[in-house]
Amino acid sequence: MSTCENTSDPETPPASATAAGVPAGSAGTGQCIYLAVALDVPLPGLFDYVHDVPVVPGTRVLVSFGPRRMIGMVWAQREAPAIEAGRVKAIEAVLDDLPPMPADWMRMADFAAGYYHRPLGEVLLPVLPASLRKPSAYLGPRAAGGPVRRADRRPGRARAWGGESPAAAGTDTVAPIPPVLNAEQSAAWQDLRGMMSAQPGPGLALLHGVTGSGKTELYLRLAAEALAQGRQVLLLVPEINLTPQLEHIVRGRLGNVAVMHSKLSEGERLRAWLRAARGEAEILLGTRLALFVPLPRLGLIVVDEEHDTSYKQQEGLRYSARDLAVWRGHDLGVPVVLGSATPSLETWRRARRGDYRYVSLSRRALAQPLPEVRLVDTRRAQLEQGFTPQLLTSLEARLGQGEQSLVFINRRGYAPVLRCASCGWVSQCARCTAYTVLHRHAGGRRHTLQCHHCGDCTAPPRACPDCGDQDIQPMGRGTQRIEEFLGERFPGARILRIDADATRRKGSAEALFSKVHAGEADILVGTQMVSKGHDYARLGLVGVLNADAMLFAQDFRAPERLFAQLMQVAGRAGRRAGGAEVLIQTDYPEQAVYQALRTHDYARFAEAALAEREELGLPPFSHQALLTAQARHLRDALDFLGEARAVAQAMPEGAGARIYDAVPLRVVRVANIERAQLLVEADGRGALHRLLRPWLVEVHDLAQGRSVRWGIEIDPLEI
Structure with missing residues (x-):
């Protein structure tokens, strides 16, 4: 045993020697090498450990921290520890199943830790697949060499790290012929292509294209250009439910794709991560967590729907994947394309002042007109379960024409609250200052009250808890109640609901959207997940309920979110045929947000919103x-x-x-x-x-x- 090993805690047994770990002291030199190690703990700074041979920064190590074992990452070698040398514990094992993390990945993590003011360990470790940071995956009789070597024992696995990309399995099918670009797309393509060949101008572009303008086609052509140069492509999307449709398109055109999102199993995520990090996968398609995958030959980053708030992590390291994608591209000298029909005001301002290339697609690729947007004044309307006569008439007309309709309401569940008309009692969560939402289950035979903040779920009371009145009723409407009403109002129609409740099971969202695209639904009822990225071929009508709820929210960004949300959902209509319409029910048709929507005029909305924010000193002016x-x-x-x-x-x-x-x-x-x-x-x-x-x-x-x-x-x- 080396001298350095004597500094470890005598009560902590050594790690079992596995194929994935090199125990401390196995190649001792007699000297003490002090290492600064990052750990995923809510404490500032790095932690000193000692080893008897140098360890390359970016290497994962097994250490003891207090009473528990943890996997950390070596950040640097120190000349001397920050604490008394005799108190410094020894590294238990150096995990050699992966090479050290690459230098560019470490730079990005260092920047993220500094900019978001988080300890390095809370950046470096949580972004790795779970099995790469679990001590239990490397210890005990069942470790069998660790998770990486277990994944590598699957048939057909390559062992390279960052080398040339092997031929992708299943790419021997004939790729579809790309569509012919219209004049506007051709001009945009030449402008964007210039970034790939280092022509003068910013290496970062805003692709501002109306819905249905063919932004995805330009992404695919840029990706093909990068692949032809032997590079990898990172394609980020905001929502898990967008991934299957886009994956099908990308795989059909370009072939070798790895997919990453939070609904993958632990093993699936690890295998996708390894394929991308080793350079085996040429394209990485994923949600925000894909940003932190090391890509040895990265040549292009695309952020689709760059305005979407889903790119902002809301717990732990609260990073913006879009902003870090911009930083990563700049750091590596790699082109970055931000695409949206409704860019964030921050991105719009940077593009308009020349920091980003501005590339515009102002009309639809298939020469179909944008849908007509009509504002339906609900102040004097006779509503039937929240529907105006105009919207019900339009739904009936589209059914008669064999077209699909979409009813959009961004509120899931059956009703937002249960209420007693006698005394005014409303259902509230016992653990939160929030109402509980009424949900319907098992074909409508069972109901629960659910808190959308803490998840607490209880049975509805049979009578009012305050006054005993048994006539307690649901107040307001969610997707489930809308689905029920439409089923009663149009008994021959095939009605499909898509929201977070209907898509909980793995693969359920993909199955539901497949039904829509196959024409197996006449009326689609959904929340914001139906509004992004999907290309509905037969959708002739979009009806929007309860849009005013966001109009007077306390958050100054609410109008921007409302405009983007409604512009996106409106853009689902009429993508393959003319004559489509969007009906927005509102008590405030004169509001600027709605007036800009009527003419699909994003620039009008954005410039007015920026002027207001500048006057008030709000971001992006602060x-x-x-x-x-x-x-x-x-x-x-x-x-x-x-x-x-x-x-x-x-x-x-x-x-x-x-x-x-x-x-x-x-x-x-x-x-x-x-x-x-x-x-x-x-x-x-x-x-x-x-x-x-x-x-x-x-x-x-x-x-x-x-x-x-x-x-x-x-x-x-x-x-």
Whole structure:
């Protein structure tokens, strides 16, 4: 045993020697090599360990941390430990089943940790497939060499890392002939193609194309160009449910695709990650988590629907995959294409001032006109279960013509709340300051009240808990109640509901959308998941219910989200045939959002919204960070944030920032935990981060000994 091994905890047994791990001391030199190791723990900084041979940064290691074993990642070698040498524990095993993570991947993780103000370990480890960061996957008699070697024992696995891409299995079919581009697409293609050949101009482009304009075709041609250069392609999409349709298209045209999203099994995700990281897969198609896959020959990044809020992680490392994709492309000198019919205002502003190439597709690829958008004033209308006579008449007409219709309501469940008309009681979650939503199950024979914040589920009361009246009724409508009503109103119609409840099981979303595309549905009822990316061939009518709910939300981004949501869902109609229409029911038809929608005029909306934000000093004309606190009692959270605010105000770095009062969140209590927030804002990004760096150190110290959990979010999307 080497001298360095004696520094390990004598009560911790050594790791079992597996094919995937090199136990400490197996090739001892007698010298002590001190290593800074990143661990996925909510503590700042790196942790000192010792080994008897050098370990390359980016290598995963098995260590003991307190009473438990953890997998960490070596970040750097130190000349001397930050603590007393005798207290430094030894590395238990160096995991050699993968080469060290590449330098460009480490740079991106380092940037993300710094920009989002998170410990390195909370960036490096959680973005790996789960089996690569589980000690149990490498220990014990069942480890069998570790998860990587178990995956490699599957037939036909290649062992290379970052080498030439082998021929893809199943690519011997004849690829479909690409469609002929129209004049506008051809011009856009030549402009975008220039980025692939390093022509002058920014290496980052906004492809602003109306729905149905053929953005995907340009993505495919750019990808083919990258593959012809021997490079890999990263294609990001916002939603899991968009992946199967796009995967089919990409695989049919280009062949060798790996797919990554959160609904894959642990083994499926690992195998996709390995194929991409080893350079075996030429195209990686995935949601935001695919951004952190190492790609040795990356030559193009495409972010489809770049405006979508799904690209922002809402827990742990609260990163924006779109923003990090831009950084990754710039770091590697790789072209990045951001595509959308409704770009985020941040992206639009950068494109209009020349930071990004601006490439426009203003009309549909198949020469079909955009659908007519009609605003139906509901203030004087006689509504039937939330439907105006105009919308019901239009639904009946489309059924008679053999066309499909889409009824869009962004509210799942049967009804938003259960209510007693006698005393005004409404169903509320016992653990959250939120109403419980009525859900229907088992063909309508069973109902539950479900909290969409904590997930708590209970049976509805038979009578009002306050006054005993048995006549308690559902109030409002969700997708389930709309589906029920339409089934009664149009008994011969085939009605299909697609929402989070109907697509919980693996493969269920793909099966439901396949029915729609096969013409096995006459009326589709759905939430926002039906509005993005799907090409419905026979859809002649879109009806929008309850759009006004977002119109007067407290969040200043709500109008932008509403416009994007409605523009996207409207764009599903009439993609293959003319005469399509969109009916938006509203109490406020004069609102600017709706007026811009009538003419499909994104630029009109965006310029007006930017002018308003500039006048008010809101992003993108300022930069924000949100400090949140959680505690059993709201007073504790508010007091903590109040003290943090006072610290920031006293710091010289805080002079250029606006530090607002601590306030409770809109939904204050979730799962019996009360929440509050503190907004910090500065005109410049640099000024904001100059305050955050020293301030968050003080905030961490301030939290010691308190029963308060806190977190920081940079560039928050919801306030």
